[in-house]
Amino acid sequence: xxxxxxxxxxxxxxxxxxxxxxxxxxxxxxxxxxxxxxxxxxxxxxxxxxxxxxxxxxxxxxxxxxxxxxxxxxxxxxxxxxxxxxxxxxxxxxxxxxxxxxxxxxxxxxxxxxxxxxxxxxxxxxxxxxxxxxxxxxxxxxxxxxxxxxxxxxxxxxxxx
Amino acid sequence: xxxxxxxxxxxxxxxxxxxxxxxxxxxxxxxxxxxxxxxxxxxxxxxxxxxxxxxxxxxxxxxxxxxxxxxxxxxxxxxxxxxxxxxxxxxxxxxxxxxxxxxxxxxxxxxxxxxxxxxxxxxxxxxxxxxxxxxxxxxxxxxxxxxxxxxxxxxxxxxxxxxxxxxxxxxxxxxxxxxxxxxxxxxxxxxxxxxxxxxxxxxxxxxxxxxxxxxxxxxxxxxxxxxxxxxxxxxxxxxxxxxxxxxxxxxxxxxxxxxxxxxxxxxxxxxxxxxxxxxxxxxxxxxxxxxxxxxxxxxxxxxxxxxxxxxxxxxxxxxxxxxxxxxxxxxxxxxxxxxxxxxxxxx
Numbered sequence: 001x002x003x004x005x006x007x008x009x010x011x012x013x014x015x016x017x018x019x020x021x022x023x024x025x026x027x028x029x030x031x032x033x034x035x036x037x038x039x040x041x042x043x044x045x046x047x048x049x050x051x052x053x054x055x056x057x058x059x060x061x062x063x064x065x066x067x068x069x070x071x072x073x074x075x076x077x078x079x080x081x082x083x084x085x086x087x088x089x090x091x092x093x094x095x096x097x098x099x100x101x102x103x104x105x106x107x108x109x110x111x112x113x114x115x116x117x118x119x120x121x122x123x124x125x126x127x128x129x130x131x132x133x134x135x136x137x138x139x140x141x142x143x144x145x146x147x148x149x150x151x152x153x154x155x156x157x158x159x160x161x
Numbered sequence: 162x163x164x165x166x167x168x169x170x171x172x173x174x175x176x177x178x179x180x181x182x183x184x185x186x187x188x189x190x191x192x193x194x195x196x197x198x199x200x201x202x203x204x205x206x207x208x209x210x211x212x213x214x215x216x217x218x219x220x221x222x223x224x225x226x227x228x229x230x231x232x233x234x235x236x237x238x239x240x241x242x243x244x245x246x247x248x249x250x251x252x253x254x255x256x257x258x259x260x261x262x263x264x265x266x267x268x269x270x271x272x273x274x275x276x277x278x279x280x281x282x283x284x285x286x287x288x289x290x291x292x293x294x295x296x297x298x299x300x301x302x303x304x305x306x307x308x309x310x311x312x313x314x315x316x317x318x319x320x321x322x323x324x325x326x327x328x329x330x331x332x333x334x335x336x337x338x339x340x341x342x343x344x345x346x347x348x349x350x351x352x353x354x355x356x357x358x359x360x361x362x363x364x365x366x367x368x369x370x371x372x373x374x375x376x377x378x379x380x381x382x383x384x385x386x387x388x389x390x391x392x393x394x395x396x397x398x399x400x401x402x403x404x405x406x407x408x409x410x411x412x413x414x415x416x417x418x419x420x421x422x423x424x425x426x427x428x429x430x431x432x433x434x435x436x437x438x439x440x441x442x443x444x445x446x447x448x449x450x451x452x453x454x455x456x457x458x459x460x461x462x463x464x465x466x467x468x469x470x471x472x473x474x475x476x477x478x479x480x481x482x483x484x485x486x487x488x489x490x491x492x493x494x495x496x497x498x499x500x501x502x503x504x505x506x507x508x
């Protein structure tokens with residue numbers, strides 16, 4: 001647990017940003033923790049635990065995402081499930097729109113963005129986790145931000161009209 | 162915003178968290194980062210503790226199952242070993258009840274099965290005797306023809322009194338009789354049986370020279386005896402060979418063996434079969450047993466391969482064959498063609 005505790009918030013933010021459903025996100029985090037706990041002996045270096053943990057979470061999310069894609073597409077109903085306890089409804093709306101916009105990003109841009117902006121991983125860490133070069137990660141981050149802005153602008157534009 | 166964003170593209174090496182150059186986006190990121198977590202670290206501790214408990218429980222259950230399985234397996238193997246051991250003992254020292262179930266023995270034997278304490282002689286392989294049930298004369302002699310062209314002569318109790326086979330081989334010879342006949346004979350035998358014997362014959366085999374080898378249970382000791390018409394060829398009690406000089410001590414055993422093998426003893430049952438035979442005495446005894454003469458009566462007898470003359474009377478061919486077989490059993494080889502065996506002098 002001493003290894004895990006510093007990474008807890010990073011992991012949860014990573015999962016809860018990508019996964020819409022709160023319960024689903026909780027399940028994935030729990031499963032990730034248990035899986036890492038069961039195979040903790042495989043981690044040779046403490047520094048590697050971060051990558052180990054996030055790799056498990058990525059796989060779990062991908063598996064769930066594929067399953068859900070086969071079963072039910074993302075709908076407004078699912079979107080409505082994404083609760084946020086922000087006191088302000090406007091803030092809640094912003095968060096919801098941001099999540100929606102992130103979900104529309106291509107996978108290759110979404111993951112580095114979430115890891116960087118919400119999980120607080122460094123470029124170097126993301127590069128190691130995603131097996132990209134640091135410049136590749138940076139490039140993807142910039143493009144992710146760009147596309148996200150366009151998506152959000154579009155949605156704002158639609159709402160204004 | 163696009164302008165600011167383009168600046169970011171230029172400053173790709175100075176990427177900072179939450180500073181995209183787009184104020185709305187930065188604000189949204191900040192809101193997102195300030196939103197509460199769906200899972201707090203205390204809950205994680207709870208999840209891990211539960212996992213540890215269930216891990217321990219699973220481990221205990223697993224160990225219990227393994228231990229239980231090992232105990233069960235050893236119990237089963239122990240029981241199987243016990244059964245196997247008991248079975249082996251039963252073969253060595255068979256009890257009555259167990260012998261009933263014993264069917265497979267070595268190659269040359271008579272298989273025995275028992276339904277009500279009596280034994281039934283059953284056929285084995287291709288050696289089958291078909292009984293013709295031909296009565297020869299008033300003395301109730303029955304001739305049986307084997308499929309191998311051998312002729313056996315039985316008396317009413319199915320005692321084999323002669324066999325024309327001459328070659329001794331180790332081949333198995335088994336007798337087959339109808340169930341009724343076998344039951345009848347063996348029931349009679351068992352009534353006559355000495356109480357020293359178990360009622361069930363263990364193994365019994367016949368050889369071409371008319372000898373029989375059998376295993377008996379005598380006074381709770383395993384006995385192996387080989388007999389022929391002239392007496393005992395060999396006797397083993399408890400795996401120890403008995404010298405011929407002591408055969409006389411086992412008269413009841415020898416008599417029982419002859420009775421069970423249904424072989425006519427031409428001399429005393431305890432006679433040493435390997436000793437030089439008194440053929441005249443044997444033939445006299447055979448004639449008496451066939452009621453052709455009375456005991457102590459003076460008579461004349463002449464036997465050739467083609468004729469049998471008793472007190473100047475020609476005996477029929479069946480009796481002649483029977484007596485030729487007696488001679489062969491007594492002498493150890495058949496009467497040669499042109500040879501003559503004489504007792505007394507024909508008037």
